[in-house]
Amino acid sequence: MSSHAMSHDFMPPRGESRGPRANTHARSEVLRMLRDDHRTVKSAFREFDRLDSMDDAEACENLIRQTCMDLEIHTRLEEEVFYPAVRAALSTRVLIDDAEVEHQTMNMLLGQVRAAAMGDPRQSASFRVLGEYIRHHVKEEEGEMFRQLSHAKLDWQRLLEDMQERRALLTNEVEDHEGTFYRQGSALGLRQGLNDHGLRPGRHS
Numbered sequence: 674m675s676s677h678a679m680s681h682d683f684m685p686p687r688g689e690s691r692g693p694r695a696n697t698h699a700r701s702e703v704l705r706m707l708r709d710d711h712r713t714v715k716s717a718f719r720e721f722d723r724l725d726s727m728d729d730a731e732a733c734e735n736l737i738r739q740t741c742m743d744l745e746i747h748t749r750l751e752e753e754v755f756y757p758a759v760r761a762a763l764s765t766r767v768l769i770d771d772a773e774v775e776h777q778t779m780n781m782l783l784g785q786v787r788a789a790a791m792g793d794p795r796q797s798a799s800f801r802v803l804g805e806y807i808r809h810h811v812k813e814e815e816g817e818m819f820r821q822l823s824h825a826k827l828d829w830q831r832l833l834e835d836m837q838e839r840r841a842l843l844t845n846e847v848e849d850h851e852g853t854f855y856r857q858g859s860a861l862g863l864r865q866g867l868n869d870h871g872l873r874p875g876r877h878s
């Protein structure tokens with residue numbers, strides 16, 4: 674791949690080297706990556722609804738931390754790589770315009786969750802509202818947007834490579850700065866470790 678791998682030129686390749694079957698396979702991989710992320714965060718929000726904020730305080734804290742990281746990686750991957758490619762490929766701009774506005778609201782709610790003290794009922798409220806919002810947003814993405822993309826002219830192989838590359842960078846970056854959030858209530862999770870619930874430890878654990 675050239676050094677221009679991160680540019681937003683997603684026109685189909687002129688040569689036939691990649692072939693239509695490879696392109697179809699890459700499209701499935703791109704959409705599967707996004708669907709997998711959606712499934713992970715939706716099940717985290719369901720799990721949160723089942724927990725008791727007092728009895729399961731540590732599990733709630735771990736779930737909030739991990740879900741905020743997962744969401745930041747996912748939304749930035751879409752905003753920085755996926756949406757620009759989709760915008761260029763679709764004939765209408767309405768879907769992406771709407772999705773970007775919804776991301777702004779999601780980012781605002783994410784900021785509220787991170788700014789609140791761990792265990793504060795207002796944090797749980799922001800997190801639950803974020804979950805509702807995401808359920809709605811995911812429905813739109815996996816519905817109309819993905820449907821329109823099945824006919825779109827796009828170099829999916831290149832988009833897949835760009836997304837995999839950016840995802841690795843974002844994961845490092847987000848896991849690195851995650852330690853700067855949640856100052857107030859973080860002692861519990863840091864002392865007892867984040868592994869109890871099968872979650873990846875943060876940098877300070």
Ligand SMILES: [Fe+2]
Pocket residue numbers: 707711747751811814
């Ligand atoms: Fe998404």
Ligand SMILES: [Fe+2]
Pocket residue numbers: 748751772776810814
């Ligand atoms: Fe999205």
